[in-house]
Amino acid sequence: xxxxxxxGFQFFTWGNALMLIIGAVLIYLAIGRKMEPLLLxxxxxxxxxxxxxxxxxxxxxxxxxxxxxxxxxRISVEEGRVFDKDATIVQADTGAIAAPVFGRVxxxxxxxxxxxxxxxxxAVVLTPQQTNQAEIPTKPxxxxxxxxxxxxxxxxxxxxxxxxxxALTDFGPMLANPKTLLLGAAAQFGVYFAFFLSLLFGFSFNxxxxxxxxxxxxxPTTIYVTAQLAPHIIGATAVACYSYMxxxxxxxxxxxxxxxxxxxxxxxxxxxxxxxxxxxKILFPLVTTVxxxxxxxxxxxxIGCLMLGNLFRExxxxxxxxxxxxxxxxxxxxxxxxxxxxxxxVAENFLQVKTLLILVLGVVSFAxxxxxxxxxxxxxxxxxxxxxxxxxxxxxxxxVPMSARVVQVMxxxxxxxxxxxxxxxxxNVAGAIGAAIAGxxxxxxxx
Amino acid sequence: xxxxxxxxxxAAGGFGVVFFLLTxxxxxxxxxxxxxxxxxxxxxx
Numbered sequence: 212x213x214x215x216x217x218x219g220f221q222f223f224t225w226g227n228a229l230m231l232i233i234g235a236v237l238i239y240l241a242i243g244r245k246m247e248p249l250l251l252x253x254x255x256x257x258x259x260x261x262x263x264x265x266x267x268x269x270x271x272x273x274x275x276x277x278x279x280x281x282x283x284x285r286i287s288v289e290e291g292r293v294f295d296k297d298a299t300i301v302q303a304d305t306g307a308i309a310a311p312v313f314g315r316v317x318x319x320x321x322x323x324x325x326x327x328x329x330x331x332x333x334a335v336v337l338t339p340q341q342t343n344q345a346e347i348p349t350k351p352x353x354x355x356x357x358x359x360x361x362x363x364x365x366x367x368x369x370x371x372x373x374x375x376x377x378a379l380t381d382f383g384p385m386l387a388n389p390k391t392l393l394l395g396a397a398a399q400f401g402v403y404f405a406f407f408l409s410l411l412f413g414f415s416f417n418x419x420x421x422x423x424x425x426x427x428x429x430x431p432t433t434i435y436v437t438a439q440l441a442p443h444i445i446g447a448t449a450v451a452c453y454s455y456m457x458x459x460x461x462x463x464x465x466x467x468x469x470x471x472x473x474x475x476x477x478x479x480x481x482x483x484x485x486x487x488x489x490x491x492k493i494l495f496p497l498v499t500t501v502x503x504x505x506x507x508x509x510x511x512x513x514i515g516c517l518m519l520g521n522l523f524r525e526x527x528x529x530x531x532x533x534x535x536x537x538x539x540x541x542x543x544x545x546x547x548x549x550x551x552x553x554x555x556x557v558a559e560n561f562l563q564v565k566t567l568l569i570l571v572l573g574v575v576s577f578a579x580x581x582x583x584x585x586x587x588x589x590x591x592x593x594x595x596x597x598x599x600x601x602x603x604x605x606x607x608x609x610x611v612p613m614s615a616r617v618v619q620v621m622x623x624x625x626x627x628x629x630x631x632x633x634x635x636x637x638x639n640v641a642g643a644i645g646a647a648i649a650g651x652x653x654x655x656x657x658x
Numbered sequence: 659x660x661x662x663x664x665x666x667x668x669a670a671g672g673f674g675v676v677f678f679l680l681t682x683x684x685x686x687x688x689x690x691x692x693x694x695x696x697x698x699x700x701x702x703x
Contacts, residue, residue: 389687396680403669410660416668490694491687498686506679644683645676652672 222264222293222315226558233561234258234553237450246457249542250430250549254450257355257553261339265315269339269356269554271349273312277327281305285323290316296340301333311347313559314338339557341443355554358547363438363445368548369431370516375541376431376643377496377520378533380611384636386491387484390591391603391634395641397587398607401426401580402649405572412568417441420653422569425452426576427646428459428609434552435513436650439658446555447566451573456610462574463617466581467605475589477626478600480634492525503648509658510651517647581605581614584638599634606635609642 237255241248261269281303288294293315299307301321318335321327342349351360362368385391406423414422417440424436425448433452437445455462496518504511523533588604602621606614615635622631
């Protein structure tokens with residue numbers, strides 16, 4: 212077993228140091244710049260926790276088994292030592308027995324000269340690596356690994372957060388002006404554009420889908436899809452999604468300005484929307500659930516929970532459930548989810564060229580989503596009697612309610628009489644529904 | 659080598675499904691409004 216007292220210094224790498232800096236930057240952005248603090252602060256802290264070696268918070272246990280019968284000739288990596296992916300752990304006369312993951316040896320189960328049969332466990336190793344469980348089964352033993360496995364991989368936390376978001380969301384502006392659903396749909400172009408680009412950059416289909424869905428600008432959807440399709444890149448996609456959601460005030464304005472004229476940005480929209488009856492608000496989640504899940508069954512966990520949360524809110528008879536979902540429950544879920552996501556960002560997992568590419572493709576996904584929304588709004592204006600301000604198309608990038616707020620601010624800058632917030636909330640919440648459907652489509656095809 | 663034909667199918671098909679479904683929802687919301695108004699009228703009688 213390990214020594215009586217081990218420190219982390221001997222295992223501390225430059226990668227760990229860089230990750231500590233990244234964690235600290237996220238914490239700074241949360242505290243100093245107030246950027247998505249509910250998310251970036253726990254993610255940043257979790258990054259720091261898992262990059263302090265042998266703390267074991269993100270450890271999984273994996274049993275290395277002999278593939279062929281033979282006699283052990285040498286133990287290549289002693290107990291307590293670290294090793295790289297595919298390193299030889301034990302040498303047998305019939306060949307090397309290698310570890311399919313990086314990590315640290317917990318226990319060697321064989322001795323030199325011992326006969327082993329195919330399938331015998333020769334070593335138990337600890338690894339923070341996210342693996343495909345069908346190929347490399349692991350058992351979570353660290354606290355954050357347990358959060359990740361049972362919260363995210365078991366698909367519990369993202370749908371529950373969607374339930375809370377449903378309780379927080381007023382679909383009224385969208386119901387009052389349902390053509391804005393089309394703008395939310397158009398914004399999903401960004402998802403598929405980034406999917407396509409990712410494939411060109413050499414990512415697999417499952418990875419490309421997980422990268423593309425960043426453009427949906429919904430954290431839980433991104434995490435849900437990536438956990439099912441490409442769990443090994445979940446840290447990068449989640450951080451890209453949440454970071455860009457925080458950076459929407461920087462990403463959206465240049466895209467909108469590039470695609471619109473000053474005159475278009477100044478188009479006046481009446482500040483009041485038609486009143487939506489309570490019955491309509493109650494029927495909407497019921498009808499949407501039935502239609503969407505019949506067409507895209509794989510979206511059932513996300514759409515089902517989103518609409519249930521909204522029914523809590525609009526029914527008016529379960530005030531306690533609605534208020535819990537909007538406050539305490541979403542906070543608890545957020546703490547566990549963000550710690551689990553930050554926990555995946557161990558240096559060996561995160562510091563790869565792939566991560567940088569994912570971050571770049573993520574921003575492309577966001578920008579192209581906003582562009583598609585604006586372009587469709589302009590096309591709609593060719594046919595509409597009462598013109599819409601094309602900037603509200605940019606709010607189809609979900610990031611509720613950040614992108615709608617950005618459009619409101621831009622609208623005020625261009626035309627002081629314009630109050631676009633409620634108009635922009637339509638495509639904004641439609642974008643959230645569209646992203647959940649796009650995620651369901653990916654899972655339905657590739658999952 | 660990535661099968662680009664399949665990629666186009668997934669991207670175009672996926673985007674098409676999302677657009678189609680949200681269009682259906684748009685129509686449904688319009689119908690829901692009419693139904694809700696009728697129900698409210700009946701209830702108020």
